[in-house]
Amino acid sequence: MEELLIKLDGEPFTFPKNGKMTIGRIGHGADLEIDDKKVSRQHGIIERVEGVFFIKDLDSSNGIYLNGNRIPSMEPVQISNNDIFNIASKTLVFELSDISPKSTKGVLKFKDKIVKKGFLHIGRLPTNDIVFDDPTVTRIHAKISHENNVFWIEDLGSVNHTYLNGKKIKTKTKLRDSDIVTISFYAINLLEGTKDLREESIAINAVGIQKIYPNNKIGLQSLSIEIPHSNFVALMGPSGCGKSTLLKCLNGDNPATAGEVFIHGLSLRENFNLIKKKIGYVPQDDIIHKELTVYKTLFYAAKLRLPDDTSNQEIDKRIDKVISDLNLNQDKEKDIRNIKVRDLSGGQRKRISIAVELLTEPTILFLDEPTSPLDPETIESFLTSIKRLASNGTTIIMVTHKPEDLNYVDQVIFLGVQGHLVFKGPAVEMVPSFKVDNIVEVYSEMSHVDKVKDRYIKPTALGYHKYADTEIKREKPDSLWLQLYWLISRYLNIKLNDKENLFLLLAQPIIIGGLVCLVFNQFRVSVLFLMTISAIWFGVSNAAKEIVGELPVYRRERMFNLNINMYILSKWSVLSLIALVQSILFVTIVYLNFKYNTYADFDEVYLRSFWKSIGFMFFLSFSGSLIGLWLSASLNTTEKVMTVVPIILMPQIMLAGVMTKINTTLVEILSFFTLGRWGTEGFSRLQDEASPVHPVNVSETQSVIVGQFEEATMSAMNVLNLYDKNLTNEGILIGGVFNGFDENIMAILILNMLFYILIYYALKKKDSI
Numbered sequence: 001m002e003e004l005l006i007k008l009d010g011e012p013f014t015f016p017k018n019g020k021m022t023i024g025r026i027g028h029g030a031d032l033e034i035d036d037k038k039v040s041r042q043h044g045i046i047e048r049v050e051g052v053f054f055i056k057d058l059d060s061s062n063g064i065y066l067n068g069n070r071i072p073s074m075e076p077v078q079i080s081n082n083d084i085f086n087i088a089s090k091t092l093v094f095e096l097s098d099i100s101p102k103s104t105k106g107v108l109k110f111k112d113k114i115v116k117k118g119f120l121h122i123g124r125l126p127t128n129d130i131v132f133d134d135p136t137v138t139r140i141h142a143k144i145s146h147e148n149n150v151f152w153i154e155d156l157g158s159v160n161h162t163y164l165n166g167k168k169i170k171t172k173t174k175l176r177d178s179d180i181v182t183i184s185f186y187a188i189n190l191l192e193g194t195k196d197l198r199e200e201s202i203a204i205n206a207v208g209i210q211k212i213y214p215n216n217k218i219g220l221q222s223l224s225i226e227i228p229h230s231n232f233v234a235l236m237g238p239s240g241c242g243k244s245t246l247l248k249c250l251n252g253d254n255p256a257t258a259g260e261v262f263i264h265g266l267s268l269r270e271n272f273n274l275i276k277k278k279i280g281y282v283p284q285d286d287i288i289h290k291e292l293t294v295y296k297t298l299f300y301a302a303k304l305r306l307p308d309d310t311s312n313q314e315i316d317k318r319i320d321k322v323i324s325d326l327n328l329n330q331d332k333e334k335d336i337r338n339i340k341v342r343d344l345s346g347g348q349r350k351r352i353s354i355a356v357e358l359l360t361e362p363t364i365l366f367l368d369e370p371t372s373p374l375d376p377e378t379i380e381s382f383l384t385s386i387k388r389l390a391s392n393g394t395t396i397i398m399v400t401h402k403p404e405d406l407n408y409v410d411q412v413i414f415l416g417v418q419g420h421l422v423f424k425g426p427a428v429e430m431v432p433s434f435k436v437d438n439i440v441e442v443y444s445e446m447s448h449v450d451k452v453k454d455r456y457i458k459p460t461a462l463g464y465h466k467y468a469d470t471e472i473k474r475e476k477p478d479s480l481w482l483q484l485y486w487l488i489s490r491y492l493n494i495k496l497n498d499k500e501n502l503f504l505l506l507a508q509p510i511i512i513g514g515l516v517c518l519v520f521n522q523f524r525v526s527v528l529f530l531m532t533i534s535a536i537w538f539g540v541s542n543a544a545k546e547i548v549g550e551l552p553v554y555r556r557e558r559m560f561n562l563n564i565n566m567y568i569l570s571k572w573s574v575l576s577l578i579a580l581v582q583s584i585l586f587v588t589i590v591y592l593n594f595k596y597n598t599y600a601d602f603d604e605v606y607l608r609s610f611w612k613s614i615g616f617m618f619f620l621s622f623s624g625s626l627i628g629l630w631l632s633a634s635l636n637t638t639e640k641v642m643t644v645v646p647i648i649l650m651p652q653i654m655l656a657g658v659m660t661k662i663n664t665t666l667v668e669i670l671s672f673f674t675l676g677r678w679g680t681e682g683f684s685r686l687q688d689e690a691s692p693v694h695p696v697n698v699s700e701t702q703s704v705i706v707g708q709f710e711e712a713t714m715s716a717m718n719v720l721n722l723y724d725k726n727l728t729n730e731g732i733l734i735g736g737v738f739n740g741f742d743e744n745i746m747a748i749l750i751l752n753m754l755f756y757i758l759i760y761y762a763l764k765k766k767d768s769i
């Protein structure tokens with residue numbers, strides 16, 4: 001096989017793997033852009049047909065010259081080694097190199113090589129005998145050996161495993177001549193050597209896939225499609241016709257209910273855990289955090305997605321590569337790495353979302369309406385970079401509604417209403433094939449069921465599998481604890497970078513604590529109640545937006561390898577840190593106020609047990625954050641969460657037994673589920689524990705001044721007096737069991753467990769529908 005190197009005025013360009021390279025004036029989406037006004041927008045094209053290279057003049061105004069003679073328009077001319085072509089003022093030199101003898105020689109020697117050395121190491125590191133330079137391959141991944149006249153294959157604890165004829169190998173296994181070993185997208189055979197499956201096979205082959213949602217709604221009618229490697233494909237169709245559904249069936253996010261999808265020949269369902277690492281998917285919403293800088297965004301994404309053995313140096317190299325591949329560092333004055341995502345333009349943000357996906361060097365990239373929020377000028381440079389990615393070997397499937405996007409794509413897949421496939425083929429052929437004048441008319445026709453049915457392209461083969469359970473089994477990340485570490489680190493960074501919000505979070509305890517000091521000129525049990533409610537408020541409100549606000553990021557990372565428990569724990573630990581600082585501030589203010597600012601000589605009448613109060617307020621607040629996280633995981637918009645927060649907080653106030661006593665068994669049962677009740681009770685018991693009640697020697701004058709002398713000298717629990725007399729007579733159900741400070745803690749722990757389980761299932765429900 002021959003490879004072509006093109007030198008444009010000395011600057012080298014490699015011929016793209018998709019077998020096509022367009023030539024045109026700079027800024028018009030050509031693969032080879034020439035900065036000269038005499039060059040037409042679509043000047044020419046270089047193509048490889050059955051291993052032979054041709055150049056064709058696409059009816060340009062100023063032509064293409066070969067060795068001084070203008071070549072005929074619209075006729076392919078074969079390219080020979082060292083041919084010199086002229087286009088306007090530029091010179092193009094073509095260098096052909098034959099690469100096949102080397103590989104054949106390598107293949108023939110493969111078995112001998114193993115026998116000679118005794119073994120071959122396979123892995124990502126250049127020191128291996130067989131190097132597969134891909135992030136999904138472990139540094140030293142596997143070993144092929146020759147012992148006692150037998151060939152063996154052994155996995156060396158790799159992250160993404162080694163497969164023998166499609167089955168994961170667990171122990172050292174015999175290898176026969178007919179066996180195929182697969183590592184990531186590389187195949188190894190004793191007779192044929194190694195090959196990259198991506199270059200040998202169709203990128204996507206969907207055979208008779210169909211999607212029926214659990215509510216029996218048809219998402220996709222049975223269809224088959226084949227998408228060649230390195231193709232740029234547009235997926236179009238009227239609103240609600242099933243574009244996103246098809247995208248999710250092809251990338252495994254929400255698998256088809258019938259049929260089979262093959263990615264480079266590997267079944268998506270059977271190899272999902274490998275394939276998902278080689279698929280990039282950018283949903284309609286950005287999948288990045290606005291508070292982080294571009295570098296940190298890419299750094300954390302790399303830490304969360306690349307194998308654990310990837311060094312920081314490798315990560316930096318990869319970040320540099322994706323930034324340059326997407327042409328992101330155009331401003332020479334300011335390095336984009338140091339700019340916060342929120343300060344970027346819409347187009348740049350979209351490219352950063354794509355950059356996150358490119359870190360794993362995906363072989364296929366799915367983009368759901370990336371151009372919708374962009375202006376025409378941004379679209380042009382955006383699609384030029386995407387097209388370049390496709391030329392360099394990434395297959396791209398892009399959902400779009402914009403007719404002008406079709407100038408950049410190789411193929412279009414058009415869906416009519418109710419998920420019917422109605423067109424697949426080159427973009428230029430689409431409108432004529434519908435016998436209409438423009439794309440708008442195609443949209444309008446394909447919005448009618450009757451017309452769609454006439455054009456429906458039935459699958460060549462029916463889906464030979466029907467799946468009752470559409471969920472694909474997910475594999476755990478390499479290391480749960482490392483995932484937790486990087487999630488906490490990223491979340492902490494997000495919080496610390498959002499200075500305004502951080503300031504407000506810290507201002508809350510100062511303002512509310514200050515108000516308590518202002519309103520109460522002496523310590524009373526209602527102060528304990530207010531401390532409880534404040535703690536719950538801090539916890540709930542800190543957490544309420546934290547999951548719903550980053551749903552697209554959560555969904556995407558979950559599809560990759562995010563573990564739900566690690567995700568919840570990361571949120572919980574950072575929120576707890578905030579709760580701790582808030583509790584320290586709040587208790588300190590209240591403590592100091594009642595100690596020094598009111599009747600200093602009357603030492604029983606202030607908040608006792610400073611440290612334990614901080615501890616208990618912190619405990620209440622981090623328990624409250626679980627309620628907030630539950631709301632955030634269960635509802636799908638921030639607005640809904642903010643509407644529900646007061647509905648959750650009111651029972652904490654009303655059922656705590658402070659504003660009105662607990663008077664019926666039903667109220668008592670309901671009060672069990674409130675942190676308000678256990679918080680006020682716990683704080684009161686803490687007071688009593690810290691300083692057992694004894695009559696205080698105060699003068700009558702003091703008692704008059706204090707006004708609440710009784711309360712000051714009585715047990716806090718007596719003052720609180722949760723239960724109504726009627727209920728005390730009837731018999732108390734819960735209060736009798738959880739009767740003590742430790743028991744109060746126990747009740748809160750039970751609630752914590754309950755809310756943790758609720759959060760877990762709310763998040764799990766988001767997986768696949």
Ligand SMILES: Nc1ncnc2c1ncn2[C@@H]1O[C@H](COP(=O)(O)OP(=O)(O)OP(=O)(O)O)[C@@H](O)[C@H]1O
Binds near residue numbers: 213218
């Ligand atoms: N999770 C789901 N459960 C039930 N029905 C669903 C679900 N998701 C999508 N659908 C339905 O499937 C059909 C196709 O939806 P889909 O979102 O794939 O369309 P679309 O072409 O991407 O729409 P748009 O252009 O508006 O983004 C719609 O009728 C939609 O209501």
